[in-house]
Amino acid sequence: MERLARREVLVDSALRMFERHGFHAAGIDRILARAGVAKMTLYKNFASKDGLILAALRRRDERMRAWLARGVEARARDPGARLLALFDVLDEWFASDDFCGCLFVRAAGEFPDRGHPARGVAVEHKRLLQAYVRKLAARAGARDPDRLARRLMLLIDGAAARALVDGGADIARDAKAAAEIFVRGEGIAFSSPEA
């Protein structure tokens, strides 16, 4: 029963290659070679390269949101502080040497066709992320959790885009300072501003 394991190895390899080179630039042959997986194994598990792209994006979605939530929860207990801790996790993300932007924004950029299935995963990822921020905002007692979540999402995506383009080191810090204004504006008091 090695079939499932092979599939996982393949999806992992594909995800890494898509992150490093982009969806079009990462060829199937290179993905397979790096995974040490035969071509037929790919096409037994997926109908086409698009299927592999979808699986890779879904894996990225799960991991990214889990990693974000874990980081936030490890850094602060107070809901208000957790809203700001989001940007400390972002800072760690931007600083990692293999950071190359938000893969879902990149996917939307590489597949401008509105009907491409990858865009659905991207939309869903952003929706789930915003729902998570909204939950934190609601628990923190925001006057308008929806509005605060939308505003923080603007900062998150903006910071990710700017970090992708010019990789500045203090972008997450700028975004955090901006987020504090929004959070305070919602009547939320957070314990310690942290470093």
Place this chain on the structure above:
Amino acid sequence: MERLARREVLVDSALRMFERHGFHAAGIDRILARAGVAKMTLYKNFASKDGLILAALRRRDERMRAWLARGVEARARDPGARLLALFDVLDEWFASDDFCGCLFVRAAGEFPDRGHPARGVAVEHKRLLQAYVRKLAARAGARDPDRLARRLMLLIDGAAARALVDGGADIARDAKAAAEIFVRGEGIAFSSPEA
């Protein structure tokens, strides 16, 4: 002396194709066919596809910033109001049927290699845009024009990213409301909030 004209036609066609399909997905042959230009004309004017990409990005940079400045200046005279008018122009941009995100962020996403020349144009575009916002902020009497410009750039790039992914119609409006908070926080009073 049709050489320069041919070049312009070619760059225009390339720009349109890159916007519509992305840099990797837009093949040379298709660009040339749509431009009605021979292959040798391309390679007489540019060393490679990368050269064409650079020229297209530079053209996009000039047009984008000129279009933005024109829109801002047409919508408001007061410097404070102009800062907010930025987001009305953005709204128009997002609503256009051929909108497909910020081409420079997409370029950075498609060319993750830090040394790729396209990234230089992208960095420069963001730098010039931020300088323009900073100029408006300074004229409006912002306490810290640099900080305000950085914050508004976060909102601009964030709004563009979100508009690219899920094309929501009210993203620019959300960003404008958020921008108002930053602008007011800098001690800037603007005449009329507009529609």
Place this chain on the structure above:
DNA sequence: GAATGTTTAGACCGATCGGTCTACCCTGTC
């Protein structure tokens, strides 16, 4: 040990990639 089913390597397919080259055409100049 035979049988079953998955995974393997790799040949193979047509299409397209970015890029080169040739040979002809068109246009302007004298």
Place this chain on the structure above:
DNA sequence: GACAGGGTAGACCGATCGGTCTAAACATTC
């Protein structure tokens, strides 16, 4: 009308694209 130069179409190149297929190697189970 001869000439020159930039432009044209399109053949051509090796490489790679996504995808199919075959045959051997492998492990599992009985």
